[in-house]
Amino acid sequence: MPQGDIDKIAKETGFSGVVWVDRAGQVEFAKAYGLANRTYHVPNTLDTRFGIASGSKGFTALAVLSLVQDGVLELSTTARSLLGRDLPLIADDVTVEHLLTHTSGIGDYLDEEADTEITDYVIGAAHELTTTEAFLPLLDGYPTKFRAGERFGYCNGGFVVLALLAERAGGVGYHDLVRERVLRPAGMTRTDFLRSDELPADAAVGYLPLNGADRSNIFHLPVLATGDGGIHTTAADISTFWRAFFAGDIVDSVDEIVRPRCDVPEESMRYGLGFWLHKSTDTAILVGYDAGASFKSTHDPHTGTTCTVLSNTSPGVWPIARVLAL
Structure with missing residues (x-):
């Protein structure tokens, strides 16, 4: 798509962010739009770090799968074997593989099928959510939706449980686990877990309309991201990630990770182990909202x-993603 077309859509929609296209490591298009901080009129740049919400589920999956590769976990490991008496409503036969493929059937603390708006406050005391273990009270009390392995059912809570299992099996906190097993081997030097209440100068503040004003998202999300999403990164680092991932620099089992496990017709995509996949090609996809x-x-x-x-x-993202046929 010509730059003029992207510029036109960005102007019409008031797009704030970065668009980046590269082929075999050669940048074909890269441009930043809008403001990273509206209070101080700080513009977005190509080096601005953005929260990617559920886009970081892929990183959680890779951290878990690196533990599988090392023999610390197995895809057949049950959640119950590591949860003990925690989260008693999770069925005893739910496995790591079920959680990775969104086929666990467990109840979800952040149910995307629920009748809520993106501006709603749904997680309670955001400032308390700084560790994976701190999510336990939030995850508890949600009945099973369907039997494990029965079907696909997108589940945010399932990836928080994965982070918890990885911590307990590996003996390392989730954030350090991802840094050591995913970010470092991938060469993602600008990617990290940032506290929402102390964002550095190169990170974009997230905005949403509330009561007729543009407000930050600080009270809507955990103050520090965990397994189901929220890491901050740059467009260049994402490209670095994809090349490292498919080169086998993070884990060896790339083909198994991107092997379709579920058809998800309502999203016009398929799903592997922690990654969305194009409905008919080998293109791998990360998405966050x-x-x-x-x-x-x-x-x-x-x-x-x-x-x-x-x-x-x-x-x-969506108007530009549609015209780029993403």
């Missing part, structure tokens, strides 16, 4: 083409 954040990145392993759109608003 939350209060004050939206993100979509696709990578075609055959051509080496990466297309990434990041935004510090909830609706920002």
Whole structure:
């Protein structure tokens, strides 16, 4: 797509974020739009770090799968074997593989099928959510929706449980686990878990409309992200990630990770182990949507083409992603 067309859509929609396209490591299009901080009129740049919401589920999956590769966990490991008496409503036969493929059937603390708006306050005391263990009270009390393995049912809570299992099995906190097993081997030097109440100068504040004003998302999301989403990154780092992932620099089992496990016709996609997949090609996809954040990145392993759109608003990414056919 010509730059003029992207510029036109960005202007019409008030897009705030970054659009990036590269092929085999050569940048074909890269441009930043809008403001990272509206109070101080700080513009977004190509180096701005954005929260990617559920886009970071892929990183959680890879941290878990690296433990599987090392023999610390197995895909057949049951959640119950590590949860003990915690979260008693999770069925005894739910496994790591069920959680990775969204086929666990467990009840979800952040149910995307619920009748809520993106501007609603749904997680309670956001400032208390700084560790994975701190999520236990939030995860508890949700009955099973369906039998494990019966069908696909997107579950945010399932990836928090994965982070918890990884911590307990590996003996390392989730954040350090991802840093050591995913970010470092991938060479993602600008990617990290940032507290929402102390964002650095190069991170974009997430915005959403509330009561006629643009407010930050600080009270809508956990103050520090865990397994189901929220890491901060740059467009360049995402491209670095895709190349490292498909090169086998993070884990060896790339083909198994991107092997379709579930058809998800309502999303016109398929799902592997922690990654969305194109409905008919080998393109791998990461997607994120939350209060004050939206993100979509696709990578075609055959051509080496990466297309990434990041935004510090909830609706920002989608108009441009559609015209880029992401």
